[in-house]
Amino acid sequence: MAEQLKAIKGMNDILPPESGRWEWLEGVVRQLMRRHGYLNMRTPIVEPTALFVRGLGEVTDIVEKEMYSFEDSLNGDRLTLRPEGTAGAVRAINEHSFLYEGGKRLYYIGPMFRHERPQKGRYRQFHQVGAEVLGFAGPDVDAELILMTAALWRDLGLTIGQDISLQINSLGQPDERQAHRQALIAHLESHLDLLDDEAKRRLYSNPLRILDTKNPAMQSVVEAAPKLIDFLGDASLAHFNAVKDVLDAAGVAYQVNTRLVRGMDYYNLTVFEWVTDKLGAQGTVCGGGRYDGLIEQLGGKPAPAVGWGLGMERLLLLLQELGIEPPSNAPDAFAMAFAGVPLPVVLRTVDALRAQGVSVVLNPAGKDGPASPKSQFKKADASGARFALVFGPDEVAQGQVTVKPLRDGGEQVLRPLADIANWAPSLTASRQS
Ligand code: ATP
Numbered sequence: 485m486a487e488q489l490k491a492i493k494g495m496n497d498i499l500p501p502e503s504g505r506w507e508w509l510e511g512v513v514r515q516l517m518r519r520h521g522y523l524n525m526r527t528p529i530v531e532p533t534a535l536f537v538r539g540l541g542e543v544t545d546i547v548e549k550e551m552y553s554f555e556d557s558l559n560g561d562r563l564t565l566r567p568e569g570t571a572g573a574v575r576a577i578n579e580h581s582f583l584y585e586g587g588k589r590l591y592y593i594g595p596m597f598r599h600e601r602p603q604k605g606r607y608r609q610f611h612q613v614g615a616e617v618l619g620f621a622g623p624d625v626d627a628e629l630i631l632m633t634a635a636l637w638r639d640l641g642l643t644i645g646q647d648i649s650l651q652i653n654s655l656g657q658p659d660e661r662q663a664h665r666q667a668l669i670a671h672l673e674s675h676l677d678l679l680d681d682e683a684k685r686r687l688y689s690n691p692l693r694i695l696d697t698k699n700p701a702m703q704s705v706v707e708a709a710p711k712l713i714d715f716l717g718d719a720s721l722a723h724f725n726a727v728k729d730v731l732d733a734a735g736v737a738y739q740v741n742t743r744l745v746r747g748m749d750y751y752n753l754t755v756f757e758w759v760t761d762k763l764g765a766q767g768t769v770c771g772g773g774r775y776d777g778l779i780e781q782l783g784g785k786p787a788p789a790v791g792w793g794l795g796m797e798r799l800l801l802l803l804q805e806l807g808i809e810p811p812s813n814a815p816d817a818f819a820m821a822f823a824g825v826p827l828p829v830v831l832r833t834v835d836a837l838r839a840q841g842v843s844v845v846l847n848p849a850g851k852d853g854p855a856s857p858k859s860q861f862k863k864a865d866a867s868g869a870r871f872a873l874v875f876g877p878d879e880v881a882q883g884q885v886t887v888k889p890l891r892d893g894g895e896q897v898l899r900p901l902a903d904i905a906n907w908a909p910s911l912t913a914s915r916q917s
C-alpha cells in the first residue's frame with residue numbers, strides 16, 4: 485500500500501459529528517451578529533508579512549516567534565498566513581476607503597495560524613470569530629461589543645461569573661502609557677536580578693508586555709510594579725467609567741484587572757478578556773479592546789476602532805466540558821427501498837419531501853440491489869431519524885409509502901405518493917431544535 489500522508493502537526497481535521505457542533509456554533513454566532521447589525525467580511529488568509537510586523541508590533545509573541553512566513557517562490561514576496569484578523573480587516577477597509585460614508589460594524593469567522601506548541605486549546609491552525617467596529621470613538625461601542633459577547637454566552641447556555649468571567653482594564657492613551665513606561669522601567673531596573681531573559685530583552689523595547697508574563701518567579705516583581713491605571717488622565721478615566729457603568733446597568737459582572745495588557749501593541753483605552761478556569765492554561769476564550777491608532781498606522785485616514793476575537797476551539801472545548809450539546813441534527817426521515825421497487829418512484833418522492841423542507845437520508849442500495857429489510861431497519865435506527873419511509877413493492881404498487889415512527893412510538897401509517905405537500909409537515913412537526 486502507498487504511504488499515507490498526515491495532516492500537519494497542530495492542524496486538525498474537523499469531521500462529523502464534531503463538525504456538527506461547529507456548524508451549530510457558527511449559526512448561533514451569525515444570528516447574534518444579525519441581531520446587532522454586524523455585517524460579514526471575508527479577507528485573504530495570506531497577507532504581506534509587513535502588515536503584521538507593522539500592525540501588531542515587532543516585539544510581540546506573534547511577530548517574534550509565531551508567524552508562518554514564507555517567500556512566494558514565484559516572485560520573492562514575503563508572505564504570512566494570518567495569525568489574527570484585525571490587521572487584515574484594517575488593511576481591507578483602508579484599501580477600499582470603506583469608512584468614507586461613516587463607521588462600520590463588521591464580523592468574520594475563519595482560520596488563523598500561529599506556530600505554537602500544540603496542546604489542548606492551543607493549535608497551529610485555529611479558528612476565530614472576530615467583531616470589529618470602525619469609525620466610532622465613544623464608549624458606547626466598547627460596551628456594546630462586550631454586551632454582545634455576554635449575549636453569546638447566554639445564547640449558548642453558559643453562566644457568566646461561573647463558567648466564564650469578564651476582566652477589563654484601560655490602557656489609556658499613548659502619552660499616559662509613556663509616563664507609566666518610564667516609571668515601570670525604573671521599577672524593573674531596580675529588580676534586574678529577578679527578571680528572566682525574555683523580560684530583560686523586552687525591558688526597553690516593550691516593558692508593558694513584561695507584566696503579561698506567565699513566569700511564576702516574576703510574579704512578585706510584576707505585582708509590585710506601577711499600575712498604568714494610576715497614570716490615566718480624566719478623559720481616559722471617563723471613557724473607562726462609561727464602559728463600566730453600562731456593564732453595571734446591564735448586570736454583567738466583571739473584574740478590573742490592572743495587569744491585563746493583551747498581546748498586541750495596537751490597543752488603547754478599553755481592553756477586556758473572557759476567561760475560564762475550566763481549560764487549564766488555555767483559559768482565555770475571547771479578548772479584545774480599542775485600537776484607535778491602528779487604521780492610521782497602516783496608512784489609512786485616522787479613525788478610531790474597537791473589536792474582539794474569540795477562539796472557537798476553546799469555546800467548543802468549554803461547552804463540551806460543561807456538557808452543553810447542540811440540538812440534534814439527525815434527519816427527519818430515513819428512506820429505504822425494498823427489492824422490486826422502481827428507483828424513480830423512490831427518488832421522486834424523497835425529492836418532493838425535501839422540497840417541502842423535510843430532511844431525508846436515502847439508504848443507498850449496493851451494486852447487488854437493496855439490502856434485507858432487517859438490515860435496513862437497523863441502519864434507520866442508527867441514523868437517529870424520527871421516521872422511516874418504507875418503500876415496499878406492495879404499497880408502492882398502490883401508490884403509497886409506509887411512514888413508521890422510530891422514536892416517539894405511535895402507529896405506522898400509509899401515505900399517498902401523489903399528495904406529498906399534505907402530509908410532509910407531519911414529518912417535521914416533532915423536531916427538537
Ligand atoms: P494566549 O495568551 O492563550 O496565547 P492570545 O492573547 O495570544 O492567547 P489573542 O491573540 O488575543 O490570543 O486571540 C484571541 C483568542 O484566540 C484567544 O483568546 C484564544 O481564545 C484564541 N487563540 C489564540 N491563540 C490560539 C491558538 N494557538 N489555538 C487556539 N486558540 C487560540
Ligand code: MG
Pocket residue numbers: 545747
Ligand atoms: Mg498567544
